[in-house]
Amino acid sequence: IxxxxxxxxxxxxxxxxxxxxxxxxxxxxxxxxxxxLLDALADFKVRSPxxxxxxxxxxxxxxxxxxxxxxxxxxxxPTYPSFQRAALALRRVIDYHRRQGSTTFFTEGSLAAQP
Numbered sequence: 800i801x802x803x804x805x806x807x808x809x810x811x812x813x814x815x816x817x818x819x820x821x822x823x824x825x826x827x828x829x830x831x832x833x834x835x836l837l838d839a840l841a842d843f844k845v846r847s848p849x850x851x852x853x854x855x856x857x858x859x860x861x862x863x864x865x866x867x868x869x870x871x872x873x874x875x876x877p878t879y880p881s882f883q884r885a886a887l888a889l890r891r892v893i894d895y896h897r898r899q900g901s902t903t904f905f906t907e908g909s910l911a912a913q914p
Contacts, residue, residue, distance in 0.1 A: 805847045812850040814885055815840075817867070817878075819858040826863065833867060841874040850892070852885040853878045 804810045826833045844851050853871060855878045857864030871878045879885035 801843050801847075805843070805849060810849065812852060812889060813847075814852040814854060814882065816882075817853055817855045819856055819860055819864060822855075822867070823860045823863045826867075833870065837867075837870050837874055837876070840871075840876060844874075844876055850889060851876065852889060854880075854882055854885050856880060 801813065801815075804813050822833070822836075840851065840853065853876060855864055855867055855871075857880070868878045877888070879888065
């Protein structure tokens, strides 16, 4: 699915909710699952020019969420505790690049590249 979104010229960035209920249930059942998933995300981040915004809402599993966030950061992938925080971070990056007059951050034809 990530590769399909990456090829779509109508998609400027990819927000990905890492559902804590699903993620942590799978992780508890198969301890290798989280690292496999995070390695796939890290590989995608290297291949794709589009911003990747993983959203990890902890719910009742804060300790597991902290460990998952640490593992994402170790792979140079920032994570956000809500969609609002991810959107705010993206907005700030877009604003910064616009102020700098840079267009290299934006993919050709993206909405963010528009003045």
